[in-house]
Amino acid sequence: MILFIEQVLNGLQYGAFLFLLASGLTLVFGIMGVINLTHGTFYMIGAYCGALTVASTGSFFMGLLAAMAGAGLYGLLVESTVVRWLYNRDHLYQVLATLGLILFTNEAVTLIVGRSPIFMNIPPFLEGSVTLFPGLAYPLMRLALIVVGLAVAFGLWLLVNHTRFGMLMRAGADDRQMVDALGVNMRRLYMSVFGLGAILCGLAGVMAAPLLAVEIAMGERILITTFVVIVIGGVGSIRGAFVGAMLVGMVDSLGRAYVPQIFTALLPYSVADTLAAGLVSASIYVLMALVLLVRPYGLFPARS
Amino acid sequence: MSKFDRFTLTGIVMLVLLIAAPFVVAQTGWHGGLPLLTRIVIYALAVVSLDLIIGYGALVSFGHAMFFSVGGYMVAVLAYHTNMGDTIFGWEGTNSALVLWPLALLACALLGLVIGYLALKTRGVQFIMITLAFAQMVYFILVSLQYYGGDDGLMMDMRNTMPGIDLDDPFAFYYLALGLLVLWVLFCRFIVNSRFGMVFQGLRQSERRAVNLGVNPLPFRLAAFVISAVGTGLAGVLWANYAEFVTPDMATWAKSGEFMAIVTLGGLGTLLGPIAGAAAFIGLEQILTIWTEHWMIVMGPILVLIALFGQQGMLGRFLKGGRHD
Numbered sequence: 276m277i278l279f280i281e282q283v284l285n286g287l288q289y290g291a292f293l294f295l296l297a298s299g300l301t302l303v304f305g306i307m308g309v310i311n312l313t314h315g316t317f318y319m320i321g322a323y324c325g326a327l328t329v330a331s332t333g334s335f336f337m338g339l340l341a342a343m344a345g346a347g348l349y350g351l352l353v354e355s356t357v358v359r360w361l362y363n364r365d366h367l368y369q370v371l372a373t374l375g376l377i378l379f380t381n382e383a384v385t386l387i388v389g390r391s392p393i394f395m396n397i398p399p400f401l402e403g404s405v406t407l408f409p410g411l412a413y414p415l416m417r418l419a420l421i422v423v424g425l426a427v428a429f430g431l432w433l434l435v436n437h438t439r440f441g442m443l444m445r446a447g448a449d450d451r452q453m454v455d456a457l458g459v460n461m462r463r464l465y466m467s468v469f470g471l472g473a474i475l476c477g478l479a480g481v482m483a484a485p486l487l488a489v490e491i492a493m494g495e496r497i498l499i500t501t502f503v504v505i506v507i508g509g510v511g512s513i514r515g516a517f518v519g520a521m522l523v524g525m526v527d528s529l530g531r532a533y534v535p536q537i538f539t540a541l542l543p544y545s546v547a548d549t550l551a552a553g554l555v556s557a558s559i560y561v562l563m564a565l566v567l568l569v570r571p572y573g574l575f576p577a578r579s
Numbered sequence: 580m581s582k583f584d585r586f587t588l589t590g591i592v593m594l595v596l597l598i599a600a601p602f603v604v605a606q607t608g609w610h611g612g613l614p615l616l617t618r619i620v621i622y623a624l625a626v627v628s629l630d631l632i633i634g635y636g637a638l639v640s641f642g643h644a645m646f647f648s649v650g651g652y653m654v655a656v657l658a659y660h661t662n663m664g665d666t667i668f669g670w671e672g673t674n675s676a677l678v679l680w681p682l683a684l685l686a687c688a689l690l691g692l693v694i695g696y697l698a699l700k701t702r703g704v705q706f707i708m709i710t711l712a713f714a715q716m717v718y719f720i721l722v723s724l725q726y727y728g729g730d731d732g733l734m735m736d737m738r739n740t741m742p743g744i745d746l747d748d749p750f751a752f753y754y755l756a757l758g759l760l761v762l763w764v765l766f767c768r769f770i771v772n773s774r775f776g777m778v779f780q781g782l783r784q785s786e787r788r789a790v791n792l793g794v795n796p797l798p799f800r801l802a803a804f805v806i807s808a809v810g811t812g813l814a815g816v817l818w819a820n821y822a823e824f825v826t827p828d829m830a831t832w833a834k835s836g837e838f839m840a841i842v843t844l845g846g847l848g849t850l851l852g853p854i855a856g857a858a859a860f861i862g863l864e865q866i867l868t869i870w871t872e873h874w875m876i877v878m879g880p881i882l883v884l885i886a887l888f889g890q891q892g893m894l895g896r897f898l899k900g901g902r903h904d
Contacts, residue, residue, distance in 0.1 A: 310704050360887055366704050367639045368886040371843055374836040375882025382876040499715050499832065502708045510704060553723035560716035564697060567709065571700035 277410050282532045283525070288417045290524025291424020295479035296497060297504040297516040298431055299472025305511025305577050306448040307465050310366050312373035313353055315498030316380045317473040321346035321480025322489045323388060326395040335398035342481035343474045349380075350473025354466055362465070381491050392488035401485075420482050427475065428517055435513060444468060448511070448577075503559050507566045511577030518574055523559050530558040585898055589851050590764070597757055601750060613749050614821075615865055619858050620756045621817045624763055626841045626853040628810025631767050632803050633839070634848030635776065637783040638699075641707045641835050642714030645694075646687045646808045648721060648830035650815025653683035655733050655825040662736050676739035676746070683816050684809050690717075691808025695801045711832055721827040732826025739820055746820055756817050760854075763810055767850055770806065779803050811838075844885050846892030848899070855893050 300314045324345030329338035353376060361369045397416045404412040435441040447454045447464055455461045487493070504523050508515025534555050538547035554561070566574065597620065604612030625647055632638040657679055660672030673679060698709045727733045738746040746752050770776050779799045781789050786796060819825050828834070837860070845856025863881070867874035891899075 304704065310707060357883055357887070365637075365639075366707055367633065367839065367843065367847075368890070370639070370641065370707065370836070371840055372883045372886035374833075374840070375879040375884075375886065377879070378875040378882065379879025382873050382879065386873060386876070495832070499711065503712050506705065506708050506712065510708070549723060549725055552725075553720045556719035556723060557716045560712050560719075563709075563712055564716075567697055567700065572705065 278532070280411060281413070282528050284413055284417070284421075286525035286528035287521070288420050288424075288524070289528055290521040291421045292479055292483055293497075293501060293504050293524055294424050294517055294520035295427055295475050295482070296501045297508070297520050298427065298513055299475040300501055301505045301508070301511055301513065301516045301577075302444075302468055303472050304505070306444055306468050307362055309358055309362060310369045310373070311358065311472075312370060312498065313376045313380070314472065314476060314501065315494030315496075316377050317346040317350050317476035317494075318480045318497060319384070319489075319491070319494035320349045320380070321477030322484045322493065323384060323393070323480075324477070325481030326393045326484050326489045327388075329395055329398075330393070335400075338395075339478075339481050342484075343477040346477025346480065347470050347474040350476070351466060351470050353473075354469040358469065359462075359465075377495065381494075385491055390491065392490035394488060395484040397485040416485055420486075423478070423482055427478070431513055440467070500559065503563050505573075507563050507573055509573030509575040509577055512573070512575040515573055515575035515577070522562065526558055526562050530555050534558070585900060586768070586849075586851065589894065589898060593851060593854055594761065598754075601753060611865075613753060615861065617749070617753045617756060617821055619861050620753065620760050621814050621821060622838075622841065622857040622861060623854040624756070624760050624817065625811045625814035626838050626845070626857055627760070627764055627767060627850055628807045628814070629838050630842045630845075630847065630850055630853045631770070631810070632807045633842055634850075635771055635780050635783065636800060636803055638800060638804065639707050639839070640698075640710040640804075640807070641832065641839065642694075642710035642712075643807070643811050643838050644830050644832070644834035645714040645717040646691065646811040647815040647818065647834065647838075648717060648825070648827070649690055650683045650687055650812030651819035651825040651829050652721065652727070652733075652815075653686050654679045654739060654816050655735050655819045656727055657682070658735055658737075658739060659727065659733060674737070674740050676741040679739055680813075680816050684812050687808045687812030687815075688805050691805040692801065695804035695808070696797075699797060699800050699804065711835070714830055714832060714835060718827055718830040718832075721830055728826075730827065732824060732828070735819065735823040735825070738823060752821065756821075759813065759817070763813070764850055764854075767806075767810070770803075771850070775799065775802070840882050840885060844889065844892055846895030846898060849892070849895055852892050852894035852898060859893065 303309055303311050321342040325338040325342030328341035329335060357372050361372055401416045401419050404414045406412045443459055443464055504519040505516055508519030535551040538551040600616050601613055629643050657672040658674045660667045661674050694713045698706055722730055744751050744755055778794055782796050841856040841860045842853045844860055846852025867877055
């Protein structure tokens, strides 16, 4: 039972982390209609900025700021140099251009920082673990990720549903020309949304950095998972991104914990081992396939 | 000049160049030349297949590398069993191309059928992401196949055997690949101009109109997707024989992206353009890798430029006769 609760918490933590990335990606797609592969790159930039700043200043808050600023600025640079010209273009060109940006950025970061991974320490005030109840001590850093994820979810909900900015975002997603004609500066609106998405990537990057190695290809690995999240949830929907992130988080963490056990109980070891390993890493894609069989446009389609 | 004439003319020029190229390269004494040409022809096979669905059907598949890898793994794995002397599903495997290649293509067709059926329930960006996710699924399965080398991939002891053709002879292998490419382009050309192809293209222009005419879109799109999967699978089969080595890298999304870039570079919806695209892309890659190990820093911006300014591709404007459709 304790193990189960721990796995659920792990799932929640992974889900919260995925939400930080998925919310930005889905906003950018839902509002601007741009499929942006560089989203994972912003996350990587955030993690590098955070880790390098913490290494040189020793302050986690400086790292946090650097990560969000670095990812946000790089996001704005990408928007104004490349993505801006692709809003009304076919998705194919958006994919190609942002793929090119990934290759470029990865190589540029390699040239600047080198190929070997960087490690970042857990900040002192988040070290150790708290006893949630007798028998279950949970690492504070992971709890912090859950809290941050939930706080961002709440903040985004407020922003989208209860502010003028959110109202414009929703209106712009529905009918760009109309909102433009009403005198709203769409270019600035798009830049803000894109920048916001990138800043959230930076936040995800610096929060995840102490839990894993900061390295070149980290963005792509998580990008595909993020795609799975928003496909399951329904592309363009914040609520969908939240539900999708939690589902993927749970399936991944429970799958890792229980699939090998179940398989070894049922099958000879040599077969079970291979099959379980394959199924665990593919489990979220299986989940996605199942969801799509029933609901091709995800659980909460943003536009019908 | 009519559109048809331009296609035939371009096709003949390309064919003459590709037939003559090995002799020209042999004159220079450059050992890397024939392998480079072989890579170009194999890639061309894959990207012509991808052009069939992207260029004519606006179905942007971001997961076509999975068919490339499945084709390759089928031949490598079955040949491996023969050489190891153990069985797979009670069968000792074989190294005969006449058995392995059709089997590999059949596997790609079945995989294409299942994945196409699921993915084609959607359109646009959903389709892009779903094909991508399925390709990832295949990638992770290949990585987890510890018995077949897992991450490290699987070495083939020798190329497959084919009666009458020595696949180990680089010249024979190149011309076999070229012959298959020619046949495949002609087949795709036939498909595109057939009634089936007309409906398929009509669906891209206006799905609603086609539906109102009583057409059910799914079978048309699915059939085109499966044909495209088989062509890409054949490229994978040839690649495995060329490299004598298969790895999960064949299924990565970067590979799928590379295929898409080559199609766009050459000219969408032209079938011949992508062949020129393959030559340009692989040639450029070769030059850049000689120049610097950080060649991605140049290739990346080139992709961005293709996307921003190269909508017609290298041959799109010419082959489409300057018309937009």
